[in-house]
Amino acid sequence: MEKVGIGVDVGGTGIKLGLFQPDGTILKKWEFPTDTSENGTHVLPDIAESIRKTMEETFQGKVELIGVGIGVPGPVQPTGYVEVGVNLHWREMYPARELSDLLGGVRVEVGNDANVAALGEAWRGGGEGAANAVLLTLGTGVGGGVIMNGEIVTGKHGLAGEVGHIHVRDGETEPCNCGAVGCLEQIASATGIVREARRRLAQEKTRDSGLRALGDKLTAKDVCDLGRAGDGLADEVMETVAKYLGETISMLCMTIDPEIFIIGGGVSRAGAYLLDKIKVYYDRYTKISQNRGRVVLAELGNDAGIYGAVKLVLG
Amino acid sequence: MEKVGIGVDVGGTGIKLGLFQPDGTILKKWEFPTDTSENGTHVLPDIAESIRKTMEETFQGKVELIGVGIGVPGPVQPTGYVEVGVNLHWREMYPARELSDLLGGVRVEVGNDANVAALGEAWRGGGEGAANAVLLTLGTGVGGGVIMNGEIVTGKHGLAGEVGHIHVRDGETEPCNCGAVGCLEQIASATGIVREARRRLAQEKTRDSGLRALGDKLTAKDVCDLGRAGDGLADEVMETVAKYLGETISMLCMTIDPEIFIIGGGVSRAGAYLLDKIKVYYDRYTKISQNRGRVVLAELGNDAGIYGAVKLVLG
Numbered sequence: 307m308e309k310v311g312i313g314v315d316v317g318g319t320g321i322k323l324g325l326f327q328p329d330g331t332i333l334k335k336w337e338f339p340t341d342t343s344e345n346g347t348h349v350l351p352d353i354a355e356s357i358r359k360t361m362e363e364t365f366q367g368k369v370e371l372i373g374v375g376i377g378v379p380g381p382v383q384p385t386g387y388v389e390v391g392v393n394l395h396w397r398e399m400y401p402a403r404e405l406s407d408l409l410g411g412v413r414v415e416v417g418n419d420a421n422v423a424a425l426g427e428a429w430r431g432g433g434e435g436a437a438n439a440v441l442l443t444l445g446t447g448v449g450g451g452v453i454m455n456g457e458i459v460t461g462k463h464g465l466a467g468e469v470g471h472i473h474v475r476d477g478e479t480e481p482c483n484c485g486a487v488g489c490l491e492q493i494a495s496a497t498g499i500v501r502e503a504r505r506r507l508a509q510e511k512t513r514d515s516g517l518r519a520l521g522d523k524l525t526a527k528d529v530c531d532l533g534r535a536g537d538g539l540a541d542e543v544m545e546t547v548a549k550y551l552g553e554t555i556s557m558l559c560m561t562i563d564p565e566i567f568i569i570g571g572g573v574s575r576a577g578a579y580l581l582d583k584i585k586v587y588y589d590r591y592t593k594i595s596q597n598r599g600r601v602v603l604a605e606l607g608n609d610a611g612i613y614g615a616v617k618l619v620l621g
Numbered sequence: 622m623e624k625v626g627i628g629v630d631v632g633g634t635g636i637k638l639g640l641f642q643p644d645g646t647i648l649k650k651w652e653f654p655t656d657t658s659e660n661g662t663h664v665l666p667d668i669a670e671s672i673r674k675t676m677e678e679t680f681q682g683k684v685e686l687i688g689v690g691i692g693v694p695g696p697v698q699p700t701g702y703v704e705v706g707v708n709l710h711w712r713e714m715y716p717a718r719e720l721s722d723l724l725g726g727v728r729v730e731v732g733n734d735a736n737v738a739a740l741g742e743a744w745r746g747g748g749e750g751a752a753n754a755v756l757l758t759l760g761t762g763v764g765g766g767v768i769m770n771g772e773i774v775t776g777k778h779g780l781a782g783e784v785g786h787i788h789v790r791d792g793e794t795e796p797c798n799c800g801a802v803g804c805l806e807q808i809a810s811a812t813g814i815v816r817e818a819r820r821r822l823a824q825e826k827t828r829d830s831g832l833r834a835l836g837d838k839l840t841a842k843d844v845c846d847l848g849r850a851g852d853g854l855a856d857e858v859m860e861t862v863a864k865y866l867g868e869t870i871s872m873l874c875m876t877i878d879p880e881i882f883i884i885g886g887g888v889s890r891a892g893a894y895l896l897d898k899i900k901v902y903y904d905r906y907t908k909i910s911q912n913r914g915r916v917v918l919a920e921l922g923n924d925a926g927i928y929g930a931v932k933l934v935l936g
Contacts, residue, residue: 381910438776438777452876452877454769454774459769459877459878460878461753461874461877461878461879462753462878462879462880462914463878463910463912463913463914464878465874465875465878465909465910465913466875466876466877466878467875467876468875468878468909469875469876471875471907471908471909472871472872472875472876473868473871473872473906475791476790476791482908484908484909485908485909486905486906486907486908486909488906553788556787556788557787557788557872557876558876559776559780560780560781560782560783560784560786560787561767561781561782561783561784561787561872561873561876561877562767562774562776562781562876562877563774563775563776563777563778563779563780563781563783564776564777565777590801591788591801591803592786592801593786593797593799593800593801594780594783594786594799594800594801595696595778595780597778598778598780599777599778
């Protein structure tokens with residue numbers, strides 16, 4: 307009987323699932339909205355029910371489910387313990403154990419969603435199978451994940467891969483969501499890019515920029531698009547973003563020196579325009595050797611989570 | 622027959638050796654000067670000869686040598702290849718393979734000396750057996766090593782653990798030895814501390830400080846000692862050193878989140894005075910969680926290398 311695995315990416319608004327062959331070929335992909343009512347107690351039963359239904363209706367029991375991997379928002383301890391899953395209203399859970407019970411004992415593994423996405427991108431995305439990779443996800447915040455020897459590095463306390471909260475900027479005055487000041491996330495997230503652009507517009511009141519007319523509607527995409535199109539102020543904002551990303555990548559290179567650095571998240575849609583800028587600063591801060599990890603763009607988009615999740619049980 | 626391992630720490634001026642029981646108990650320690658003549662071709666034969674002699678004369682063949690670990694200056698590729706060992710005048714060597722041949726096929730493993738010291742400190746020093754640890758060695762330069770799952774992380778290109786060349790200071794104008802600008806080593810090494818102190822003295826010409834009278838003889842130890850004794854300018858220099866060390870440790874925490882950070886090297890003799898300052902900044906830049914790795918002082922001093930080296934073959 308054909309063996310399959312399922313990857314689940316649990317988000318605050320939607321849950322994505324993918325059914326895979328052991329080599330990573332995807333056979334079916336589906337999703338449904340997250341029911342976060344009653345302290346998120348419906349989330350895991352809903353996932354179990356959806357998996358059971360799909361196994362019966364689509365595959366009529368003709369495949370063998372060897373395991374389910376699940377990526378969840380919030381820190382996951384090396385033991386699988388989730389103290390708080392804010393968006394799901396979870397508290398003090400062992401989601402893998404609970405989902406396994408709901409599925410009659412099927413093997414279930416859990417990981418932090420950003421870390422799991424890193425595993426997905428390293429395995430079947432921009433990382434092209436790299437056993438050692440780091441993903442930096444530039445979205446509303448900046449997340450990421452560290453993959454070593456083909457596995458997620460969670461760290462002793464579940465803090466590994468929290469690259470968005472690396473301190474990069476002295477002199478920053480506003481606090482980051484984490485409570486510290488000068489985090490990468492404050493500059494290189496979509497939110498950070500908008501903040502940076504607004505600051506510049508306020509500081510340089512007489513300078514012409516296409517960003518000015520956008521007013522409150524200004525988005526990170528506008529900054530990327532206008533920067534690429536030659537708008538001086540927008541381009542300088544993206545230069546600043548690239549500087550701190552290049553610096554962070556350089557630091558990661560001299561800490562764990564992976565094969566590949568993968569830039570993902572909505573901001574990475576800026577593509578080669580951003581990537582080329584990042585490489586300039588990566589080079590500037592990594593003079594110690596030219597022989598070092600490459601920087602590439604993520605390739606799986608929103609599917610990185612289901613790929614990485616299923617990899618947790620495909621080994 | 623009792624099994625033993627030997628750890629060798631190869632330096633530019635001296636070679637240290639230690640003979641250990643498998644549990645890390647040291648039975649004998651000795652050293653001899655490094656002969657770097659003729660492109661360092663005597664180094665490995667001298668080590669082999671010294672090992673053979675000790676095994677015969679001291680132990681009269683009553684112990685079984687299960688392996689030799691060797692720490693060497695310069696980057697070591699994951700394959701054991703050493704492209705350049707500057708202080709030894711080595712070029713394009715496989716030191717482990719060569720030493721093994723010289724010792725009649727005994728198992729030999731090689732690592733970069735700073736990485737090997739990290740393994741020693743994690744195993745039997747300040748790390749107290751931690752499987753996941755980072756050592757920052759504050760000596761003439763700043764070196765270090767990353768230990769994960771009880772093993773040295775070399776990285777894909779041998780750059781892992783090069784924590785001295787992490788970019789920490791924007792606005793620095795002088796270049797580091799590595800060619801980049803603003804590296805941790807430029808501030809937190811013994812050389813960096815002296816440089817920082819001299820800069821301050823030049824900038825604040827009218828300010829009183831015990832450092833001023835020392836003139837060209839000023840050392841990092843003077844800065845530590847005077848700072849601890851309440852000299853304002855010296856204390857501010859050490860505050861700057863601690864800030865960038867705290868920042869680096871915070872960054873390592875949010876990258877790989879080890880159990881423990883170990884501060885070693887000559888500068889670490891500043892002890893609690895330095896450690897307490899570092900912790901303030903580590904805390905400031907790591908607001909994301911209070912549950913995180915501890916920062917401690919190294920304990921093995923110059924013996925870290927032989928402990929770590931032998932651990933390479935004791936598994």
